[in-house]
Amino acid sequence: MENSLSIDRSSEMIVISLEELKEKFYLEDGVSYRVFLGEEEVPSQLNEKGSDKGLVFVLPFIGANQKLEIEVKASSDITVPNYPKLTQAELSHKFGGEFKDREYLGGHFENVDSLHVPAAHTDHSWFIRYEGPGWESDLVGYRFYLDWRNGIDVFGKKVNTPVLQEVGQDGFDSYHEPANWGMDVLKVGKTLGLGSIATLEDGKARRVDVTDSLYAEITNNGPVYSSVFTRYSGWDLPAGKTDILANISIHSGTRLSKMDLESTNSIANFATGLIKDAKAEVLKSDGSLAYSYLATYGPQSLAEDNLGIAVIYPTAQLTQDTEDELSHILVFDSGSKKLSYYFLAAWEQEPGGITTQEEFIAYLDQEILKLSNPLKIAVK
Numbered sequence: 001m002e003n004s005l006s007i008d009r010s011s012e013m014i015v016i017s018l019e020e021l022k023e024k025f026y027l028e029d030g031v032s033y034r035v036f037l038g039e040e041e042v043p044s045q046l047n048e049k050g051s052d053k054g055l056v057f058v059l060p061f062i063g064a065n066q067k068l069e070i071e072v073k074a075s076s077d078i079t080v081p082n083y084p085k086l087t088q089a090e091l092s093h094k095f096g097g098e099f100k101d102r103e104y105l106g107g108h109f110e111n112v113d114s115l116h117v118p119a120a121h122t123d124h125s126w127f128i129r130y131e132g133p134g135w136e137s138d139l140v141g142y143r144f145y146l147d148w149r150n151g152i153d154v155f156g157k158k159v160n161t162p163v164l165q166e167v168g169q170d171g172f173d174s175y176h177e178p179a180n181w182g183m184d185v186l187k188v189g190k191t192l193g194l195g196s197i198a199t200l201e202d203g204k205a206r207r208v209d210v211t212d213s214l215y216a217e218i219t220n221n222g223p224v225y226s227s228v229f230t231r232y233s234g235w236d237l238p239a240g241k242t243d244i245l246a247n248i249s250i251h252s253g254t255r256l257s258k259m260d261l262e263s264t265n266s267i268a269n270f271a272t273g274l275i276k277d278a279k280a281e282v283l284k285s286d287g288s289l290a291y292s293y294l295a296t297y298g299p300q301s302l303a304e305d306n307l308g309i310a311v312i313y314p315t316a317q318l319t320q321d322t323e324d325e326l327s328h329i330l331v332f333d334s335g336s337k338k339l340s341y342y343f344l345a346a347w348e349q350e351p352g353g354i355t356t357q358e359e360f361i362a363y364l365d366q367e368i369l370k371l372s373n374p375l376k377i378a379v380k
């Protein structure tokens with residue numbers, strides 16, 4: 001693989017597809033794959049679900065204009081190595097209680113692999129721990145509300161270890177208060193929060209709200225990559241109902257979450273965006289690269305300190321950059337059925353984190369440069 005840029009790169013995710021594995025190694029059950037950079041093993045995992053199916057690993061470092069050779073070894077030893085767990089995805093809801101007037105009374109939380117959301121569930125039903133699925137890397141955590149709101153929120157982290165398993169266990173919304181692991185740092189309300197799925201209707205952003213049903217599944221929960229799949233069935237739009245298939249993923253060493261969306265029917269004004277906050281300055285790239293960003297930075301966190309949030313998107317697909325009373329809005333390809341973009345948050349209390357607007361801009365500029373110039377990979 002080759003880095004064509006004159007800058008060093010770190011924590012770059014590489015995917016060797018299932019098709020490539022099959023061609024090179026005769027992919028079959030009972031075989032494991034290990035990745036090596038020289039004598040050093042690089043933690044990896046085999047994904048069979050989600051957007052990135054195949055052997056996934058995160059390259060720790062590649063220098064400016066450097067070429068590296070990675071060796072993949074196949075073995076009949078299927079013992080899973082004990083790699084450090086640097087990502088996590090989870091979904092937890094109550095068992096042992098019952099719904100009464102759309103509130104879930106009693107019971108205890110258990111993690112599940114998937115959930116068909118009960119019709120009785122709504123916001124503040126006390127049924128789902130921290131109100132929806134969560135996912136995290138070693139740098140930051142996220143969640144979204146698995147109900148009619150469907151807004152994306154941020155868990156700022158003060159540690160580089162997994163924290164989601166602790167969140168919301170000691171009180172339903174205790175995560176709004178500072179804890180040793182961190183806290184919820186973004187007020188979403190009726191806004192687009194951070195990269196929420198939406199359309200633009202009558203000049204206003206509309207999140208995925210009225211649907212026939214909701215289904216969520218933890219598709220990957222691995223040491224270097226985790227992901228969440230959601231099916232929004234029958235989103236009732238003016239042009240007719242559509243199903244939205246959403247896959248959100250994150251890998252180790254990054255703040256970026258990737259959103260891959262597919263609609264069964266065309267959506268005239270597929271959109272996303274960011275919450276508007278008077279305490280934060282709006283930042284935009286110049287549109288000269290294949291990827292661009294819309295971001296804000298300032299003392300907009302719920303801890304009243306600096307927080308940067310951003311959406312990174314394919315420049316060529318943007319059709320409108322606008323706003324309404326609550327949100328900064330990006331609108332994409334008219335009539336699109338597919339849309340992919342990234343979103344991220346950087347809180348100043350992260351260990352060794354970004355603490356100034358200048359640092360945040362430099363970070364975003366580098367991220368869009370790397371996305372616009374992916375590593376060149378040849379599988380031999």
